[in-house]
Amino acid sequence: MSAQAEKLDVSVWRGDSDGAYQTFQVPAYESQTILDVVSWIQQYADPTLTYRFACRVGMCGSCAMMVNGRPRWTCRTHIKTVVKDGAVQIGPLRNLPVIKDLAADMDPFFDKWVAAGGVHAPSGSRYDPIEPVDPAGPERTEASAGIECINCSVCYAACDTVAGNADYLGPAALQRAWTLYNDAKHDARESILDAVSGTGGCHNCHSMGSCTVYCPNELDPMSAIAGLKRETAKNFFRKRG
Amino acid sequence: MTQAIDRHETDILILGTGGAGLFAALHAQQSAPPGTKITIAVKGLIGKCGCTRMVQGGYNVALGGGDTVERHFMDTIHGGKWLPDQDMAWRLCEQAVVRITELENEIGCFFDRNPDGSLHQKAFAGQTADRTVHKGDLTGIEIINRLMEQVLSRPLEKLQEHRAVGLIPTADGSALAGVLMIDMRTGRFRFVRAKTVLMATGGGPTMYKYHTPSGDKTMDGLAMALRAGLPLRDMEMVQFHPTGLLAGDHSRMTGTVLEEGLRGAGGQLLNAAGHRFMYDYDGLGERATRDVVSRGIYAEMRKNNDPEQKGMFISMAHLGPENVRQKFSGMVKRCADSGFDLAGGLVEVVPTAHYFMGGVVVDVDTRTALEGLYVAGEDAGGAHGSNRLGGNGVANSTVYGGIAGDVMGADIRHMGALREPDETVLSAEVDRAMRPLKQKPALVQPLRNQLQEAMWEDVGVMRTASGLTRGLGRIREVGAELLQTGVASDNLAFNLTWHDWLNLASLCEVSEVITKAALQRENSRGAHFREDFPGEGSIEESYFTVARCSETGVDVTREDVQFTVVKPGETILPEGEPETLVAAQ
Amino acid sequence: MRPSRAHPLWLAFVLHRVSGVALALFLPVHFWVLSYALTQPEKLDRFLSFADQPLVKIAEFGLVFLLAVHLAGGLRLMAMEWLPWSGPQKSLAAGAVGAALLLSGAFFLQVISV
């Protein structure tokens, strides 16, 4: 194959938030993901390049980066889908502090996950029987819709509300809260509505939908957040009524 | 150059955040006296690295409906070809029942249900009952995400992107004082003293050219244990998954798993000539067990001898591309992302190193020979013997992780003060980790490739004495060259190449042990196949291998398997129980 | 670095925001003009005849259009948030309201240009 002779112009972010892009020539191959391109630079061109990955197959959500200005999982994105005129630009995930080069600090993302009430509160113990759950029931169906989130933060990086509003909990955390709100096993369902009603809560979402459009797992945080808005609004009248 | 070491203290230290590490943290918090400080340290981000997250098929547990703990146990012993430590296997099967209930009721996992609301269970190969609980084919994500939330929301100390590099004993060598780590983000050394340490770094046979585990797993734990003088067992037992994706040497996608279900559903394996070859090797064709299919593919690849076309092909199209797309949507998408058409075309596959059965010798309470050190999960040996059943891996890590947490929380009550480390060992470990920084910089990756080639060719799916001996030489060559290979030291913050070097050092150390253990086992059991000793040997006189570091290097000895629960030829199932409860396909 | 976000929902958001701001800027002007009615009715008249000019008509239309767009967008949003509809129904409803308002806007323009 002649592809071996082809080169890609890959510019990658270097340094922390004050860094700059640096361009490398990377050999093109037939089956090559963005992560492969980044790895090649570190392994063969500049050993100091920093990035993060683990599973290589879209399960761990640690490899997300900005690719040509758009957040993506890099291990599952074929380079051909993003190269424009033989070039591609790769940066650290938006809306999070940059640690170094392509590695972002994901702590704020997870702090908000917890702050949104995204932690299961047990209503039973390991010694109780496993309760039956109707897999097709409306609650379980609603709860299951967002369960496959891999917390990759792609939606968080895509959302302009997060960019402008440091307190905003963000789509993934709120989606998790919505799942728990619909989970019959969760013992703190009412307190979730309080957790998502503060200054950084679900009401800040402008339904701009970038979360849903860019989620690599085809999840729909926007609708989950709408669900939270609906339930909190209902509750608002209930409390007053 | 020298570097200052940060000194840090805690009561309970947990290394790794897979199923074992996270469960240990939760259980330790429940069982330890109030005020106990618990620290969790991990090479990546909490819950986002390791293999538990990658579990697809599911979790083995006997939950009635005819299935029993006894039956699960017997399947585990048969699967492991009578080599498992029977007490460990028993505890695994028995406690899995509690652990799955805990995952469902306390941790809040969603598992797939039957229409009547009960847990859905299916049968993996080698099981005689529908036993595997799952969440679609993304079971691991569900388990780890839920555990991760629990851990993140608790007041535990979290040391993320901290890599353990050495176990530091007390001066008299009788106990563990603490663990030397590198804070990867800054590149600084940090020595963490603790009364108890759980090692749950998850093994990971990534020294093979084709491998499935996550990139962060490089046998660091077993290498550290070896250097600390601990005995390791069953080190020759590397499980290969028959169908890893082959996407070229330059792609990290290469080696990742194409799920077992593809073959179960009728997927065919073809060679370059289009011949469906598996029936040449086994009457069950593609549905034979993992080890048999892996060997079939490997043998066919060897026959082929075409450097341009290395793997075999899996073909699903005869089942109807639309049908395949629907039934295996995740797999089809994944293949499509890297440019392959699984539903309608051919995808090139190779056997890929998947799981490591070997590990540190522990008792059923996860204690080791070194006071203060506990080991659980894939790092611990014994529960699986020569072969791990699909679905027993995550059960093992969650069961024993929880036990480790309970035991550490209890043991810490009679551990007074923190122990003083042997400062000479500490500085030796620092020097070891800093060695590349003093050498002339060169590329590390070609050496890793070299090791992976050697292991694949000489210590892989099929082994011979001469191949293993040659492999040993090649491993040592890589190891020696690594010692001369440097890493530029001007910026150690998040310096992945330095960590690549350290990864490769661990892999070389453990590769040598695997090879020596494989030489020591002169028969073929489970995952270990010797072409020069194809028989399984006497089951009654089954032995397992034990490797230890000595003055002269690594020694491997044999020890007799103790049949503490069931003897070969016998069963603990009640008389008249059917051999299998799974309807024949 | 700006991600490329030009997808329909995002554009709807931008449109809604821009129309909201434009309305918020226009509104005080509008109030100011009206309040002339209190003291100087003749000035209002002058303004209204000034408003007969084509350019101003277009501006007026623009404002009605903005109002229509913002109203449609707002109703779409609230429908999406509060009504337990499925996805396609939501966009359909939004489309319907949007179309209705564009129509009324166009109608308005026609009427005032008589």
Add this chain to the structure above:
Amino acid sequence: MLDLRLYMAQRISALIMAPLTLGHIAVMIWAVQGGLSAGEILGRTQGSVFWFLFYGTFVAAVSVHAAIGLRVIVYEHVGISGKTLTALTWAVFAVLIAMGARAVWAVTAGAGGA
């Protein structure tokens, strides 16, 4: 910078405005058919309790609505927060309601029966 209270205030005010806006546009369309003049407008509205309530409600609602809307935009794009932001919100509200009240007064107070 929106909590449930502000959110509800913004949505409720929007819901109130929606029919009023549609009504206003309808009236305008109808009104222009006879050619718009200050006298005509005022003739219809002055002294009418109905129009006083109609436009009064609109002004109250829009002041709340736009103040909250601008608050969000200022926070997200300018980064002003805390007390300053609250002060700004109230200021916008105050300006709008004052100007709006003046306009409503101008248009609906005075001679004529209901």
